[in-house]
Amino acid sequence: MNTTIRLESVRKVYGHDNNAVVALGGVDIGFERGTFSAVMGPSGSGKSTLLHCAAGLDTPTSGSVRLEDTELSGLNETQLTLLRRDRIGFIFQSFNLLPALTVMQNILLPLQLAGKKPDQALVDEVIDRVGLTNRVHHRPAELSGGQAQRVAIARALVTRPAVIFGDEPTGALDSKTAREVLLLLQQAGAGGQTIVMVTHDPIAASYADRVVFLADGHIVTELQHPTAEAVAERMTHLSELVEQRNRAAAAAVGGV
Template identity: 75%
Template sequence: MDVHGNGAAETVQLKAVQKIYTRGDNSVAALAGVTLGFRKGTFTAVMGPSGSGKSTLLHCAAGLDAPTSGSVFLEGTDLGGLNEKQLTLLRRDRIGFIFQAFNLMPALTVQQNVVLPLQLAGRKPKKNYVQEVIQRVGLAERSHHRPSELSGGQQQRVAIARALATRPSVVFADEPTGALDTKTAREVLLLLQESVHLSGQTIVMVTHDPVAASYADRVVFLADGRIATEMQQPTAAAVAEQLTHLSDAVAAAPPVAMTGSV
């Protein structure tokens, strides 16, 4: 996989992206010139030691935060050329989000939660597709239940169905299994994997868990706001070993004053 991308084949591209936080006389590059591409129909995990820039990369790639310099493209659209309203519409129509917190509406049923993004966008939900997505995440028999009647794993399945219901170009997942037990986490990761391999979905997942990362096709490792290395067809053991090397290297480096959340 070429991290520099090749244009049309990339769903998301970051080109020389810098994100600098400044407070008083101190500044830190949360991202220090990252060039990276995510191809259609791939599952990429983003990992690195604390403060390496993982969340900042996700936020910039998803148009939630603007880079200090550099460019981010979604299917060829330069996000830097869009105003806030245009960015909001793009995120609503072409990007799906899955978070550690499920962010479901407690008064709505599973089905109502899944179709909510479509309704907010003024798009009429296609009933057959909505039912297909709910069935795909294993909740066909719970479609009229509310979140309080579901387990944590089932709630995360609803969040995945909601993210997929708009047929987004890319799904960004931020620690999606962080609040789940091992068995449930595995089921959720298999669902994400299935969405990539059977439906051609593009998924970018930030995680600290080597086991979660092993479900991805590729792992990109960050350190000090830069791409340190990447790994194809990862195993949990290989990922854990690489993380240990990166953490040791960061620990051995001189301390740097940090500002802002990275």
């Protein structure tokens, strides 16, 4: 499999000296093309920081973040902005739609900003896939929460990004609508798209191919082909896993 995003020895420290907070403590992880990964962990575990560093929204204190053949640390802010616009899609809990624009205009906005001509066949296919064919002339105020999130998914897909990052994309939706949105993300992954989603919800995570668990800025464990029950159980025992990891690390240091 081809790796779309790879983080190597990524540390992120906020503040200095006695006020320093280590958000990520040396993370190594890759996200393969055509996979749907969920990132979970307790509050303050570093999951949002991981997403922001992987997406070029934040700069690691040290380490490497590579998007396909591009090393992000070598890019200036203008280059990062262009990379995010052209090669990364985002889906947020708050939808981030422009209220004055129609559904179609919101979906096409990234292409318009990039000065690119839309591939109308792809646009039509994406709009049909997310079930918005009869809503393209509506504005966000006329949509339900689920429909608004479908617009955000379509907007992320039409640019053919290398990876789509979701930050709690179902957090504001009811369970039925959340399921529909997660199925769309699952289908996008099965279709060759790389999806990385931060979530706190074991049910949402169960739609992913893999769940990565963070605690105290470190990846503690992973779960392949997850079920909601297995995810919830792993989260419940995360503190025990952290203790085991710390003991193993201390033993390794003591054995050197």
